[in-house]
Amino acid sequence: xxxxxxxxxxxxxxxxxxxxxxxxxxxxxxxxxxxxxxxxxxxxxxxxxxxxxxxxxxxxxxxxxxxxxxxxxxxxxxxxxxxxxxxxxxxxxxxxxxxxxxxxxxxxxx
Numbered sequence: 001x002x003x004x005x006x007x008x009x010x011x012x013x014x015x016x017x018x019x020x021x022x023x024x025x026x027x028x029x030x031x032x033x034x035x036x037x038x039x040x041x042x043x044x045x046x047x048x049x050x051x052x053x054x055x056x057x058x059x060x061x062x063x064x065x066x067x068x069x070x071x072x073x074x075x076x077x078x079x080x081x082x083x084x085x086x087x088x089x090x091x092x093x094x095x096x097x098x099x100x101x102x103x104x105x106x107x108x109x110x
Contacts, residue, residue, distance in 0.1 A: 007055055016053035023051040025069045039068035 007015075026036050037047040041064060050057050050065055066072040081087035 012053070012055075015055055019051045019053035022065060022069070025071060026051075029069060031069075036065060036068050040064040 026033065033044050033047050033051070037044045040047065040061075042061060046057065046061060047065065050062060063072055063075075066075045077083065082091055
C-alpha cells in the first residue's frame with residue numbers, strides 16, 4: 001500500500017502563489033473561468049482547484065491552462081536548466097544517462 005505523504009509547506013505555498021498567478025492572468029486577459037476551462041478542455045471545478053492552489057491536478061492539466069492563457073512557452077522556458085547560472089556553467093559537460101545514489105564509503109580498520 002502506498003503511504004500518502006503530507007504536502008511540504010514550501011510546495012503548498014507555491015501552489016497558492018501559482019493559483020493566484022493563474023487567476024490574475026485570466027483576469028488581466030478579461031477571460032471568465034468558464035472561457036479558460038473551455039479552452040483548456042476541463043471543467044470549471046478543475047480550474048478552480050488550480051486557481052485556489054489545491055494540489056492533485058496533473059502537470060498536463062496545468063499546461064493546458066497555461067496554453068489557454070498564452071503563457072505556456074514562458075512557463076516551459078523558465079524550467080530550462082540551461083537558462084540558469086549552474087546550467088550555463090555546466091553546459092559543456094556530458095550528462096550521465098542516469099544518476100545513481102552513491103554507496104556509503106567503508107571505513108578502514110584502524
